[in-house]
Amino acid sequence: MTYQKLKGTADILPGESEKWQYIESSARDILKQYQFKEIRTPLFEQFDLFARGVGETSDIVSKEMYDFYDKGDRRVALRPEGTAGVVRSYVENKLFAPEYHRPMKLYYIGPMFRYERPQSGRQRQFHQLGVEVFGSKNASVDVETMLLALDLFKHFQLTDLKLVINSLGSNESRQLYRKELIEFLEPHFEELSKDSKDRLYKNPLRVLDSKDKKDKEIVKGAPSILDYLDEDSKEHFESVKRMLTAMTIPFEIDTNMVRGLDYYNDTIFEIITTNPKFGANATICAGGRYDSLVEEVGGPSTPAFGFGFGLERLILMLEHMGFDYPVSSLLDAYVVTIGEAVNEEAAKLTHELRQNGLSVEREFMSRKPAKQFKTADKLNARLVFTIGETELKERKVRVKDLTSGLENEVDLEELYTRFSEVYPTLLKSLEKEGE
RNA sequence: GCGAUUGUGGCGAAGUGGUUAACGCACCGGGUUGUGGUCUCGGCAUACGUGGGUUCGAUCCCCAUCAGUCGCCCCA
Numbered sequence: 001m002t003y004q005k006l007k008g009t010a011d012i013l014p015g016e017s018e019k020w021q022y023i024e025s026s027a028r029d030i031l032k033q034y035q036f037k038e039i040r041t042p043l044f045e046q047f048d049l050f051a052r053g054v055g056e057t058s059d060i061v062s063k064e065m066y067d068f069y070d071k072g073d074r075r076v077a078l079r080p081e082g083t084a085g086v087v088r089s090y091v092e093n094k095l096f097a098p099e100y101h102r103p104m105k106l107y108y109i110g111p112m113f114r115y116e117r118p119q120s121g122r123q124r125q126f127h128q129l130g131v132e133v134f135g136s137k138n139a140s141v142d143v144e145t146m147l148l149a150l151d152l153f154k155h156f157q158l159t160d161l162k163l164v165i166n167s168l169g170s171n172e173s174r175q176l177y178r179k180e181l182i183e184f185l186e187p188h189f190e191e192l193s194k195d196s197k198d199r200l201y202k203n204p205l206r207v208l209d210s211k212d213k214k215d216k217e218i219v220k221g222a223p224s225i226l227d228y229l230d231e232d233s234k235e236h237f238e239s240v241k242r243m244l245t246a247m248t249i250p251f252e253i254d255t256n257m258v259r260g261l262d263y264y265n266d267t268i269f270e271i272i273t274t275n276p277k278f279g280a281n282a283t284i285c286a287g288g289r290y291d292s293l294v295e296e297v298g299g300p301s302t303p304a305f306g307f308g309f310g311l312e313r314l315i316l317m318l319e320h321m322g323f324d325y326p327v328s329s330l331l332d333a334y335v336v337t338i339g340e341a342v343n344e345e346a347a348k349l350t351h352e353l354r355q356n357g358l359s360v361e362r363e364f365m366s367r368k369p370a371k372q373f374k375t376a377d378k379l380n381a382r383l384v385f386t387i388g389e390t391e392l393k394e395r396k397v398r399v400k401d402l403t404s405g406l407e408n409e410v411d412l413e414e415l416y417t418r419f420s421e422v423y424p425t426l427l428k429s430l431e432k433e434g435e
Numbered sequence: 436g437c438g439a440u441u442g443u444g445g446c447g448a449a450g451u452g453g454u455u456a457a458c459g460c461a462c463c464g465g466g467u468u469g470u471g472g473u474c475u476c477g478g479c480a481u482a483c484g485u486g487g488g489u490u491c492g493a494u495c496c497c498c499a500u501c502a503g504u505c506g507c508c509c510c511a
Contacts, residue, residue: 004502059509081511112511117436119505123461128511195508211508261510286511310511338469367463373471381471388469392494 053084057264072308078113091299116174130308335362338388
């Protein structure tokens with residue numbers, strides 16, 4: 001084998017691609033219900049956009065970015081997530097202008113890239129669906145968007161899901177909390193894991209969701225970020241909780257939940273599967289509020305809320321629960337050819353049938369009729385049109401209904417010129433008595 | 436970045452330090468010259484990831500490398 005796909009990439013082949021189409025179109029339907037509009041942004045951007053937007057200290061930027069220099073010596077990066085590019089586009093195209101309806105609700109579906117070791121539910125090129133809402137600080141935006149996420153998963157009949165929320169407060173209150181947290185952790189410095197030691201001063205909140213057993217023990221006694229929220233953040237979070245409760249949406253609060261990306265404030269959330277098969281990949285959807293990113297990227301101060309989830313993981317989940325994808329194997333007709341002489345007429349017949357809206361496949365390999373019927377059967381064809389030298393001479397074609405087993409013949413010219421009259425009659429003649 | 440495990444024809448899967456490397460599926464052809472899930476007979480194929488080494492000889496032993504899978508870190 002001369003060439004092979006790069007590590008962490010995948011070919012989505014027929015059989016698999018139908019699943020993707022189904023998921024994407026279902027998701028688009030729901031997004032439409034919620035009045036989200038699609039936005040398509042480039043797969044690569046200036047490196048700095050991601051570095052700044054996602055956060056320099058995040059793992060994504062520090063070690064997982066797929067970046068390179070182009071021929072113009074520009075440092076570019078394949079997008080590791082969707083938000084930064086959408087925010088850039090929002091700002092660059094001035095979508096904050098007064099003529100646009102506010103808030104602006106956008107979604108995207110597409111490939112993302114992260115340079116890391118592939119494993120179950122994780123690839124270097126993977127796909128995410130994400131949404132961003134710009135221009136409203138209203139807590140009901142938080143709630144609506146979380147409900148949308150839940151709704152998307154509900155649509156695929158996913159169970160074992162859990163909505164977990166937390167609040168990071170305002171940037172100011174978080175600074176305060178950060179200081180307190182460092183003070184709390186410092187006495188335990190030597191007991192902390194290596195990763196946590198590194199993070200203590202760079203991004204101490206990350207220590208909170210450390211997977212290390214000892215860290216977890218230490219963190220148990222840490223102050224809760226919720227105690228440091230200022231009045232606005234407190235009320236915002238209360239409002240979110242009230243609405244969720246009023247709508248009887250079950251949720252949990254995890255005060256130790258933080259974000260790998262640095263731009264969040266106030267409400268953050270995750271949707272987690274409790275299915276043990278997922279292990280470290282339990283989080284299937286994550287998002288939250290990011291009120292300062294737009295400004296950070298050069299736009300006017302604009303509150304925003306969004307989330308993203310990985311389609312590979314969604315498909316994996318559906319696989320685990322044995323989801324039945326609706327089969328769309330509709331083949332109206334298979335054209336059987338007998339003898340080389342009919343090749344051209346078969347081409348015409350196939351074309352005419354397709355012009356009249358039928359989904360048609362034909363025989364190209366000139367196999368014997370029995371094999372062709374077998375194929376028609378396998379492809380789940382409704383009808384088989386048989387054309388051989390006899391039919392060609394008589395300008396007719398035999399038509400068999402594979403369900404009823406009945407066969408009839410029809411004049412070729414009539415079929416070509418008066419299809420809408422001939423075809424229904426033909427179908428009727430092939431129906432079994434009493435059905 | 437770290438660890439474990441695997442790599443045989445299109446797919447699945449046996450196997451051995453030594454003449455022609457099983458089998459199943461799929462595919463193709465035949466079973467009175469033109470009709471469909473079954474049965475039967477036959478055929479098919481650039482198969483032992485790649486590069487070294489050990490050996491008289493390696494698909495099977497050793498090393499490296501690439502790739503897959505899984506786990507850790509982190510994340511979707």
